[in-house]
Amino acid sequence: MSWGTLLSITVLVILMIAYEWPKMKQYSTREKGAFIVLTLFGYVLGVLLIFFPEMPGPTQLVDAVFKPLGKMLE
Template sequence: MRWAFILGIAVILAIMTVYEWPKMKREMKKEKTAFAVLTVLGGILAFLLMFYPEMPGPTHLMNAIYKPLGTIFEK
């Protein structure tokens, strides 16, 4: 059953890339790089969360970073 979800994630990532990549002009190298990096990182995160659902997500990281700043600014 997990492999069906993995295949589904891969198909969605492929569809996103096939749909968006031709819309970007040839000169948009930074945008293409950013799109590729974010797509790969999102895919890796989705695959990891598939195999390790108890793994903390990106919101836990943001809370760990910004919670101390929030307590400083509340005073």
């Protein structure tokens, strides 16, 4: 099941890039780079969540970083 999901996510990311990239001709190199980096970040996060579903999400990371800071400010 997880390999089928991985294949589906990969195909969707490839289709998304193939659809959006020709429309990005007028954008700068930095904007294209940001598009690629954010897309790859989402892809990697999706793949990690497929194989490690118990992995903590971004919300737990934000809580872990800012909870001590909030206690210091009280």
